[in-house]
Amino acid sequence: MNEGNLQKLVEEISIEFFNRPFKHKAIYNNRLRTTGGRYLLHSHHIEINPKQVIHFGYVGLVGIIKHELCHYHLHLEKKGYKHRDRDFKELMQKVGAPRYCDMVPGMRRETSVKHTYKCTKCKLIYERKRKVDISKFVCGKCRGKLKKI
Structure with missing residues (x-):
């Protein structure tokens, strides 16, 4: 799916589920x-991770788009657009x-623990x-x- 088709799909999902147009990129x-994606507050554009589309297909893509459109429409309406x-x-x-997208196989999150101590x-x-x-x-x-281990 190229970016033209992506733009069209986002616009269709916005009208179908939110009854509002998507006027950005x-x-x-x-x-x-x-x-899986992110909504940019300053430009109001939505970015999608193409690896998610490759691994999880159309259903995963639609879920990501719905999630990002929630951020988009609430932000433009000046309502609470953050996850909390x-x-x-x-x-x-x-x-x-x-709420979350699935992890792409082979893309693991790095562990944040770097220092371990023992009493x-x-x-x-x-x-x-x-x-x-x-x-x-x-x-x-x-x-x-404490002792570093």
Whole structure:
């Protein structure tokens, strides 16, 4: 499916499920890795991950488009367009949009744990993204010394 067909599909889904036109661009973005698509707040365009279309087909694509159109229409109406907002959750349920897309095979998310520490007293394990200064910080449970493992 080329970008012309993608644009047409987004416009059709917008009219069918939201009863409002989509007046901006829908394009593919090959650089998207961990997401199926994204709505751009400043330009109001929607970007779709073409790898999602390849692996999950038309049904997956329609789900991603519905999700991004929820962001689009709510943002333009000046309502809650973020994932945590009630307006967003209600509209997604109304149109049958998925909350998350499936992961593309072979594209795994990197683990964010880079530093692991262990309390010398109670043996509690701490996993952290950032390095901890073990000369300043102690175990939150027993106040024992921490050791990098």
